[in-house]
Amino acid sequence: MHVAQKVCSGFGKRHASKQLSRCGKNASEMRHHRLIRATKQARQQMEAFEFDAELWLYPGRGGWHFVTLPRGVALQIKFLAEPGKRGCGSEAVIARTGKTEWTTSIFPDKASGSFLLPVKADVRRKEKLTAGQTIRIVLMQDRSR
Template sequence: MSWSFDAELFRWKPDASWFFVRLPQELSDDVRETLTGPPGGFGSVRVEVAIGASSWATSLFPEGKAGPYVLPVKKAVRTAEGIDEGDTVTVAIALEQA
């Protein structure tokens, strides 16, 4: 399964170096319904991601038990795509096949 969505890039905490995008709740619910096996550690879900010309493998992490997933966006991608905190980005994700 694969999806595409627009989301704002945000910093996890004001002084943190981690940046994320938040999946829409409806999309997060779709991901949960699509899983065929148990999630990984901390409820993580392995995905392939693309933003612009950059693609990589990572994991989605839930914000709470039924909340939306968040997706980490590494510095190399932010630099390559010229994006920063507060920018809206188009994200494509696909669940990794087990």
């Protein structure tokens, strides 16, 4: 039996399959396509994440303030992220604390294995936030950017 080369419409990769079904796809390839479809559907859902985390001041220059996302939230965002869409593994998000909402990006942090959410000075001023406070964050991936 010869090995058939098929092009996968999900990723544009070639698959070698020895046993093809009547429709031209073997069971493994059909599972692969179902997984691609399920992943695309999950990514299209604009899931909001709500959590409490401590606001902290970056020790370097600039006075940057960050919140480290809980590990569980970070894992879900990594799963829902579109691979290679943005540089450095960052993800565009819409964040809200209190009554203030802003658009920004979260960045992967190797030390924590999570993402860092920068909290702008304007947001801190409006909400009267200081480093060391635990704040409630509502975070949603921003598919428009």
